[in-house]
Amino acid sequence: MSPRTRARIEFWVLALMLACVILAPFVGSRLVVYDLTVTALYAMVVVSLNIVLGLAGQVSFAQTTFMAIGGYGSALLTTALGLDPWAALALSALLALAAALVIGVPLLRLRGHYLAMATFALALGTNSFVTAATPLTNGSIGISSVPPLQIGDFAFDDARSFYVLSWVACIGSMGIFALLAHSHIGRAWRALATGQEIAQSLGIDVTAYKVLAFAIGAAIASVAGSLYVEFTSFVGPDLYDIGIVLNVLLMLFIGGRGSHAGPVLGAAILTFAPQFLAGLEQYQNLVFFGFLLLLILTWPSGLFGRVRDSGPIELMLPIWLRRRRSAESP
Amino acid sequence: MSSAELTLSGVTKRFGGLVAVDDVSFAVPVGRVHGLIGPNGAGKSTAIGLVSGFLRPDSGSIEFGSSDLTRLSPSAIARLGISRTFQQASPLGGLSVFENVLVGMHTHYHAGLASVLVRTPGARREASEIVRSVRELLALFGLEPYAEADARNLTFGQLRFLEIARAIAMRPRILMLDEPAAGLNDVERGQLAALIRRFRDEGVGMLLVDHDVPFVFALCDSMTVMNFGSVIASGDPDTVHRNPAVREAYLGAAAAAEAPQWH
Amino acid sequence: MALIIAIGIATGCVYALVAVGYSLIYRTTAVVNFAQGSYVMVGGFSTYWFFSVARLPYPVAVLLGVLSATATGLVLWTFVVLPLWRRRSPAYVVLLETIIFGAIVSTTALIVLGPMPQTLPPWFPGFALDFQGNHIDGQYIVVAAATVLIMAAFSAILRFTTLGRAMRACAASRDTSQLLGVSPERVGAIAFAVTAMLGGFGGAMITPAQFTSADAGLAYGVFGFVAAVLGGFGSLPGALLGGLLLGLVNAVVGRYVSSSYQTVISFAILLALLAVRPQGLIGSDWEESH
Numbered sequence: 001m002s003p004r005t006r007a008r009i010e011f012w013v014l015a016l017m018l019a020c021v022i023l024a025p026f027v028g029s030r031l032v033v034y035d036l037t038v039t040a041l042y043a044m045v046v047v048s049l050n051i052v053l054g055l056a057g058q059v060s061f062a063q064t065t066f067m068a069i070g071g072y073g074s075a076l077l078t079t080a081l082g083l084d085p086w087a088a089l090a091l092s093a094l095l096a097l098a099a100a101l102v103i104g105v106p107l108l109r110l111r112g113h114y115l116a117m118a119t120f121a122l123a124l125g126t127n128s129f130v131t132a133a134t135p136l137t138n139g140s141i142g143i144s145s146v147p148p149l150q151i152g153d154f155a156f157d158d159a160r161s162f163y164v165l166s167w168v169a170c171i172g173s174m175g176i177f178a179l180l181a182h183s184h185i186g187r188a189w190r191a192l193a194t195g196q197e198i199a200q201s202l203g204i205d206v207t208a209y210k211v212l213a214f215a216i217g218a219a220i221a222s223v224a225g226s227l228y229v230e231f232t233s234f235v236g237p238d239l240y241d242i243g244i245v246l247n248v249l250l251m252l253f254i255g256g257r258g259s260h261a262g263p264v265l266g267a268a269i270l271t272f273a274p275q276f277l278a279g280l281e282q283y284q285n286l287v288f289f290g291f292l293l294l295l296i297l298t299w300p301s302g303l304f305g306r307v308r309d310s311g312p313i314e315l316m317l318p319i320w321l322r323r324r325r326s327a328e329s330p
Numbered sequence: 331m332s333s334a335e336l337t338l339s340g341v342t343k344r345f346g347g348l349v350a351v352d353d354v355s356f357a358v359p360v361g362r363v364h365g366l367i368g369p370n371g372a373g374k375s376t377a378i379g380l381v382s383g384f385l386r387p388d389s390g391s392i393e394f395g396s397s398d399l400t401r402l403s404p405s406a407i408a409r410l411g412i413s414r415t416f417q418q419a420s421p422l423g424g425l426s427v428f429e430n431v432l433v434g435m436h437t438h439y440h441a442g443l444a445s446v447l448v449r450t451p452g453a454r455r456e457a458s459e460i461v462r463s464v465r466e467l468l469a470l471f472g473l474e475p476y477a478e479a480d481a482r483n484l485t486f487g488q489l490r491f492l493e494i495a496r497a498i499a500m501r502p503r504i505l506m507l508d509e510p511a512a513g514l515n516d517v518e519r520g521q522l523a524a525l526i527r528r529f530r531d532e533g534v535g536m537l538l539v540d541h542d543v544p545f546v547f548a549l550c551d552s553m554t555v556m557n558f559g560s561v562i563a564s565g566d567p568d569t570v571h572r573n574p575a576v577r578e579a580y581l582g583a584a585a586a587a588e589a590p591q592w593h
Numbered sequence: 594m595a596l597i598i599a600i601g602i603a604t605g606c607v608y609a610l611v612a613v614g615y616s617l618i619y620r621t622t623a624v625v626n627f628a629q630g631s632y633v634m635v636g637g638f639s640t641y642w643f644f645s646v647a648r649l650p651y652p653v654a655v656l657l658g659v660l661s662a663t664a665t666g667l668v669l670w671t672f673v674v675l676p677l678w679r680r681r682s683p684a685y686v687v688l689l690e691t692i693i694f695g696a697i698v699s700t701t702a703l704i705v706l707g708p709m710p711q712t713l714p715p716w717f718p719g720f721a722l723d724f725q726g727n728h729i730d731g732q733y734i735v736v737a738a739a740t741v742l743i744m745a746a747f748s749a750i751l752r753f754t755t756l757g758r759a760m761r762a763c764a765a766s767r768d769t770s771q772l773l774g775v776s777p778e779r780v781g782a783i784a785f786a787v788t789a790m791l792g793g794f795g796g797a798m799i800t801p802a803q804f805t806s807a808d809a810g811l812a813y814g815v816f817g818f819v820a821a822v823l824g825g826f827g828s829l830p831g832a833l834l835g836g837l838l839l840g841l842v843n844a845v846v847g848r849y850v851s852s853s854y855q856t857v858i859s860f861a862i863l864l865a866l867l868a869v870r871p872q873g874l875i876g877s878d879w880e881e882s883h
Contacts, residue, residue, distance in 0.1 A: 003478075059685040106868035113625045113684040117818065118867045120627075120692075124815065125860030132853035176447060183446040184432075184439040184457070187425070191433045194423045198416070201382060202500055203408035203437040212443070242811070246696070249689060282704055289697045293690060297676060300686055306424065309683050316676035 010261045010304050017264055021167055025160055033163055037231060039264070039271045040166035044224035046251045046263035047173045048217040054258035054306075055186055056213035057193025058108065062119035063248055064240040065126040066218040069096040070225030072130060075143040075235040085149045089226040096222030097215050104214040108207060123245045131237040142236025149230050162231050169227055170264070173220050178260060180216070189213055190258075250292050256305030265303055334395035335359045336381065336412065336504045336535065341390035343376055350376040352559040353390070360503050360535040363526065365550035365567075367543055369579060372556040374539045375417055378506050381537075382414045383407040394504065409437055411503035415510060419489040421481030428477040430492055431464045434499030438463075464499065470525070471495045487518045494522075498529060505529065506537040511545050523549055547571065555579070595727040597844045603733035603802060605840020606740035607633060610795035611817025612824065612832035613747070614788030620827050621763045621784040622678065622777070624687050628669055628695035630814025632792030636662040637800035638702055638807065641711045651714065655797045662793020663786050669694050670785035675778065695810055702807040710804035713797075732802040739798060743791065744833055751829070760784065815856065816843065819863045825873035834874060 024036050045063050052060045073092025077083040083091070107118050130137045137143070148157040149165070156162050180186045191199040192206045200206055229235045251270050255262025277284045297316075301308055336358040343351040351373040358364040366374050379385040381392055383404035392399040399407050422430050438460055441453035468474045471491045476484060481492060490510060497505055507526075511519050519542075526549050530536060540546050546553065547567045555563040555576050563573040570576055614629045640658030643649045649657065673694055677687045720731030751757035759775045760783070792813075796805065816839060824835025842862075843855045850858075866873065 003480075103864075107864075110867060110871065113688045114867065114871070116685040116688050117625060117627075118864060121815070121819075121860050121863045121867075125857060125864070128853065128856035128860065132851065132857050179447055179449070184436055184441070185443065185446055187429060187433050188436055190425060190429075191422050191436075194425070195420055197384065197404070198420055198422060198496075199433070200384075200404040201408055201414050201416075202434055202496070203405055203413075204433075205403070205405045242696075246689075246692065286697065286700045286704065289693055289700060293673065293693045293697065296686065296690055296693070297673065300682065308424065309686075311680045311682075313680065315680045 006304070010259060013265070013304075014261050017261070017268075025163055030159065033159055035271055035275075036268075037159070037163045037166045038228075039267045040163075040170040041224050041228045041231065042248070042251065042271065043264045043267035044170045044173045044227075045221050045248050046255070046267055047170075047177050048220035048224070049248055049252050050257065050259075050263055051177060051180065051189075051220070052213050052217040054252065054262070055181060055193070056189035056210060058210055058213060059113070059116040060119040060214065060217070061116060061245050061249065062103075062122045062126075063217065063221045064123045064245050065119075066096045066100065066221035067225030067228070067244075068126050068130060068240045069099060069218075070222030070227075071229040071235045071239060072137060072143075073222070074226040074229050075146045076136075078147050079143060079145065085147055085230060089149070089223060089230075092226050093219045093222045096218040100215040100218035101211065104211040105207070108210040108214060120245070123240070124242060127237055127240050127242070130240065137237075140237055142234055142238075144234045146229055146233045146235065148233070156230070166227060166231070169223065173224075174260065174263070176216075176220070181258075181260075185209075185212070246292075250296075252302075253296055253300065253305075254302050256302035258306035259302075259304035262302060262304050334503060336394045336537070337392070338377070338381070339391045339393075341377070341380060341387045341392060343373075343380055343385060343387050349559050351380065351387070354554075354556065354559070354561050355390075356554040356561070356564060358504055358535050358537045361530060361533045362551040363530050363536045363538055363549050365546040365553035366537060366539045366556065367541070367546050367553065368556035368562075370541075371558070373559040374556060375508055376559075377556075378414055378508050378537070378539060381407075381506060382412065408500065408502075411500075412506070413497040413500045413502035413504075414506040415493045415497050415508050417508045417512075419486075419493040421484070421489060421492055423480075423482050425481055426478050427473055427481050427484065427492060428464060428468065430481045431467055431473075431495050431499050432460070434496035435460050435464060437500055467495055467499055472521070487514050490514060490518075491522075494525070498534070502534060504535045504537065506539070508539050509541065510538070511540050511542045519545065595724045596729055597848050598841065599722075599727075599729045599733045600802075601841035601844030602837060603736040603799065603840070604843065605820075605837040606736050607795040607799045607813065607836075608816045608820040608839050609740060609833045609836025610743070610791045611813055612821035612836050613744070613829055614792050615818055615821040616827045616829060616832050617760075617788055618784050621760050622674070622781045623684065624674055624678070625684070625691070626669070626674070626785075626788075627688060627691045627814055627818070628698065628810075629788065629792060629817055630812065631695045631698040631810035632662040632665060632789045633796035633799075633813040633817075634702065634805060634807070634810035635665050635698065636793030636796030637713070637805035637809070638706055638711065638796070640797045640800065641713055641805070642706060644713060645711070658797045659790055659793040662796065663790045665698060665793075666785040666789020667782065669789075670782050674785070675781065678778075678781070695814060699807050699810050706807060708807060710806035711800075712804045713801045715801045716798075730802055732798070736795075736798045736802070740795070740833075743794070744829075747791075748829065756783065812856070816859055819859045819866075821873075822863055822866050822871070823873050825875040826871075828873070828875050831873055831875035 021036065025033055045067060049063050052058050070092045073095055074085065074088045077088035077091060078085050103122065107115060110118060131140055148155045156165050188199065188204045188209050192204060192209055196206055247270055251266030252262065254269055255266030274284065274288065277287055280287055298313060339355045341351055341354045342349065354377060356364065366377065368374055376385065380387050381399060383399060383402055387400055394410055394412060397410055422433060425433065439456060441456055445453040468477055473488060473491060473495065476488065484492060494507065494510060511522055514522060523545065526536060526538065538546055538550055550567060552566055553564065553570050554561055555570055557579040562575045562579060563570045611629050611633060615626065618624055618626045636658050639661040640654050643654035643657045644651055669691065673690050674687060677690060715732045716735050717731055722729040722731065722734065751760065760780055762775050763777050763780045820835035820839045821832055823839060824831025839859065842858065846855050846858050
């Protein structure tokens, strides 16, 4: 399938998704609207990861850290300091940006799985911290009664209005992604992801660009985190545990790294799928994880992925089991 | 001096016990081609690595104009106007041929993050200018028909040309070519020579490193010969051609007495 | 105080066994295996099952527990890491898959063995030390002694046997060692089996002194990793040093601050290390971007 055909299919899939999103509040059940709101907010986080990992090729597990900054930031700044929820959202995003700069500069010197481990540690550490720092975060009980976002007299405190807000934010972040991806900034990211030395030899300050991706990703994840907390009026450590860390990464893998439709598709699949598994009760997690393990093993590029960094699947079989192929390129 | 020059003075680089580059000095003026030849392992690629900032010399200085390159990062050196090709023609995987050259023009973009996100008219104009330049460059290298192809699918010769197109897209003042002719057939070699002459006439200074000695002799204005990390001869091609040490390095002592044809 | 030190050293030994696992696997296969902690859990928890549920004699139960852990390691290698390895998948994809595998192992343990934490009888009943008014459980001493013996034996094997040399060759270069007749795939399988065995043994040893439960694997995996980085990732003496240090830190934090801060402080140490001194205390080679 040529890239042009793939792009065309992706475009129509996006159009179809947009149609579904517009129609859902009118024809869908309350549960569907709720799930789609959750999908939109997670898709936003996946878009942020798509910038860091899908474009710039930096393996970061730390989007939940920035979600937590956004979520706890919004909750604390509004309930404890009485700030306007919009101001809290903006301030939290700035905080996330600052954190990304402070953390990113030393960590982004690391490569491959070292960066992965460091950011994984950051994500788990964030979860541990918000659980342990009870005086600040109220520990595992969390913070509730977070005041809703308002414009004038209109409050975003019902399902429908928040649905619209979430999808506007999500589509906004997808727009940012598209603008960046098609610009020289996006190309610089893709260049450093695939050939760091070549990129340097062409004048691209690799560290600066990595930090830029990390920072933009952090800001978007923080806004998503704030919005989620505004949606449920509640924040707690469970929102940022290892399951979520894995979920976000898997959403991106399933949807396809580097693609436009990938984040929303992946988020939708992983939000709606558990409901099909609900009947399995205690085996639900097992089946889920098993499926994901197999999926990444056999199909690491995902649905619309542009990143092809694993060899052909046949290489996984022992030599005596591989079919003899005639001389065609994979 | 009005035009800048890339100067290496007394540069030495050791890898453990091996002295890869030993007290090497030469200069590449802007608008001239300087050849660097020598048998395998002579230290030529190490020299390019040192200039481009991927390696740091143990002693000696590398300067371009008034800038000390040994203190700069590879990308900073590139932004000063010094670009290079790599010995293994490495296309940026996953990007098309067009995009590869477009990345080469990265330093021409002045639009910042905000301009990109808001799509200011200035940013858009800049982008379309650059796109036009890339098309011209691709045509010059005969790569236009393959513009949309994944760069990894090109033939060997085309990959070489892409490598050079990408490096020249930067509009460097100094271009370092690391074995550009290796593996090219006669036709391609001729095309490459024509391109090198064209760039020299346009004012680009070039450091031409290659094994194909006649190729280098025909193109360069001055040259340096290295062996086992040291300079064994330098000067204009005729002088170097007559130097017995050079012939000995390539052909062995017995053959050094004879006079091979270079042209 | 003496009790804290004893606890610190004993848990530190288990961290060290996990850390050795990380370093050995990394050196021989260039993989960071984040399911390393699961072996500790499997070792302890399945020993519990063989002893308390299947009612087998205690030594037999321990042996089977360690074997279960070893089997887990081999399953991970054969069905997850090896296929990805053959396919030359990027390192972080392998890492992600090992994390998922760890989650599968703990979920399975939860289903099979239930959510309750369990413990085991001490190895030498009545063995205890009374030191300056502290009653120190003898099991801690067992753990420390056994770990030292295992580490010594391990170093000897690596240095003096053909297998050990093969492992060190693979650590240096996978493709070259293949050309020299060493089978990296077999070395990888052995590395996974051995590190799983070490971890499982650690689990079987420490469970009598502390409890174990289905989700214990993640904590050991994390602490073991921090210990490995602290000592110097890839260095075996570093693993022991890092393990002991971290064990002591955790014991102190657990006693004087709170146990929930143990993970926070460990992560803080890890991040500080990776940011400032990634090669740890002893380690020398460490990849960094330019």
